[in-house]
Amino acid sequence: MGFDRREFIKIAGISALAGLGSRAAFELLQPGELEATSASYAANQGALNAKRWAMVIDMQKCLPQEGCKDCMHRCHRLHNVPDFGNAKDEIKWIWKEAFAHAFPEQESEYLAERLHHEPFVVLCNHCANPPCVRVCPTKATFKRKQDGIVTMDMHRCIGCRFCMAACPYGSRSFNWRDPRGRNAQGEPFLEEINREYPTRNKGVVEKCNFCVERLAQGKNPACVEACRHGALVFGDLADDHSEVREILREHYTIRRKPELGTDPSVFYIV
Amino acid sequence: MMLYDAGKIIAGLVIFAAFFTVPFWYGGGKTSEMPKLELTAQARQAGQCVEPKERMRQDHMQLLDDWRDAAVRDGNRTYTSSTGKSYTVSLQNTCMDCHSNKDKFCDRCHGYMGVSQLYCWDCHLDPTEEKTVWASTDGNS
Numbered sequence: 001m002g003f004d005r006r007e008f009i010k011i012a013g014i015s016a017l018a019g020l021g022s023r024a025a026f027e028l029l030q031p032g033e034l035e036a037t038s039a040s041y042a043a044n045q046g047a048l049n050a051k052r053w054a055m056v057i058d059m060q061k062c063l064p065q066e067g068c069k070d071c072m073h074r075c076h077r078l079h080n081v082p083d084f085g086n087a088k089d090e091i092k093w094i095w096k097e098a099f100a101h102a103f104p105e106q107e108s109e110y111l112a113e114r115l116h117h118e119p120f121v122v123l124c125n126h127c128a129n130p131p132c133v134r135v136c137p138t139k140a141t142f143k144r145k146q147d148g149i150v151t152m153d154m155h156r157c158i159g160c161r162f163c164m165a166a167c168p169y170g171s172r173s174f175n176w177r178d179p180r181g182r183n184a185q186g187e188p189f190l191e192e193i194n195r196e197y198p199t200r201n202k203g204v205v206e207k208c209n210f211c212v213e214r215l216a217q218g219k220n221p222a223c224v225e226a227c228r229h230g231a232l233v234f235g236d237l238a239d240d241h242s243e244v245r246e247i248l249r250e251h252y253t254i255r256r257k258p259e260l261g262t263d264p265s266v267f268y269i270v
Numbered sequence: 271m272m273l274y275d276a277g278k279i280i281a282g283l284v285i286f287a288a289f290f291t292v293p294f295w296y297g298g299g300k301t302s303e304m305p306k307l308e309l310t311a312q313a314r315q316a317g318q319c320v321e322p323k324e325r326m327r328q329d330h331m332q333l334l335d336d337w338r339d340a341a342v343r344d345g346n347r348t349y350t351s352s353t354g355k356s357y358t359v360s361l362q363n364t365c366m367d368c369h370s371n372k373d374k375f376c377d378r379c380h381g382y383m384g385v386s387q388l389y390c391w392d393c394h395l396d397p398t399e400e401k402t403v404w405a406s407t408d409g410n411s
Contacts, residue, residue, distance in 0.1 A: 039321070041336075041346035041359070146345060153342045154393060193395070196363055201392035216347045
């Protein structure tokens with residue numbers, strides 16, 4: 001038979017060309033049509049914008065309100081933060097920490113009595129140099145270029161918890177349990193649900209997001225809005241004339257563990 | 271032409287072909303019925319989704335991916351569609367506001383197509399679902 005190797009390669013080559021030239025191949029290889037549409041994305045009109053969002057917490061106003069947890073309740077309710085009922089599994093976006101834990105390098109036995117054992121309001125510091133972002137292997141945690149907020153893309157989190165090890169402030173919590181579940185007594189971990197915000201699922205890390213979803217709607221963060229005593233002030237650190245800059249000019253403020261080089265954006269008036 | 275072990279090879283091919291086409295024999299040549307999607311009154315009244323129907327049918331998964339990245343990563347939460355209308359970029363608050371019948375809209379087609387293993391609703395709230403349904407989802411309580 002006259003079907004040798006040469007003949008075979010010829011036929012194979014011609015077949016391949018014909019295959020590539022066919023309509024089906026064209027349709028398969030052509031780029032998607034999505035780019036061709038005229039749709040566009042933009043930031044919301046009326047959104048609050050800043051170069052670098054920051055917060056000043058006035059403990060002189062906060063400490064006298066003993067037992068007040070308005071900011072924490074509001075934040076945790078709006079963001080569907082579950083209450084697992086034990087400290088080991090606790091999910092924290094904004095919480096209370098003793099002075100010695102919040103500012104370990106400033107602790108001294110001769111510290112002013114009014115500070116010594118008092119609880120400080122702490123939350124994610126939205127560092128300018130965030131170690132959690134640096135260690136995240138999937139870029140699930142990232143710093144927003146436009147306003148410096150350190151936030152998370154929950155779709156990407158694989159729950160490796162590197163960020164929890166990297167964060168020197170304990171601002172990150174892991175979902176050891178399903179936030180939609182119930183405890184042994186049959187009580188749901190989420191008492192109330194904000195249907196405008198998602199929950200998380202078991203196996204991801206979460207943290208304060210400086211209310212990016214509210215800023216986009218032109219609203220201040222939930223904790224700032226909830227505070228009846230004006231102890232939390234939110235504003236643009238990069239703007240000379242912002243309220244936070246005014247306060248920082250007039251008051252002596254401290255930040256948590258600045259010696260680590262994280263450059264926190266949350267300031268405390270003590 | 272010469273074929274060694276022709277009997278075995280041909281028998282093997284026949285068995286292979288039979289196995290390979292089992293799904294067709296099993297189904298008896300019938301196709302299962304296409305699911306009928308139901309629109310909510312709100313969706314019907316709107317007349318059109320954020321993009322024309324044909325595009326939504328074909329590309330909604332791509333659009334959802336783009337929406338996710340735009341809102342979460344870029345902070346761009348206003349979508350101006352090719353029809354000129356503007357929408358808030360949000361699965362839970364925009365898509366599900368109109369398509370509030372997930373079971374009769376999303377699920378029917380996704381179940382039929384065998385792509386029901388999506389985990390959107392592990393976190394995003396499904397408007398058809400009551401909180402009580404969640405109780406069964408926690409494995410370690």
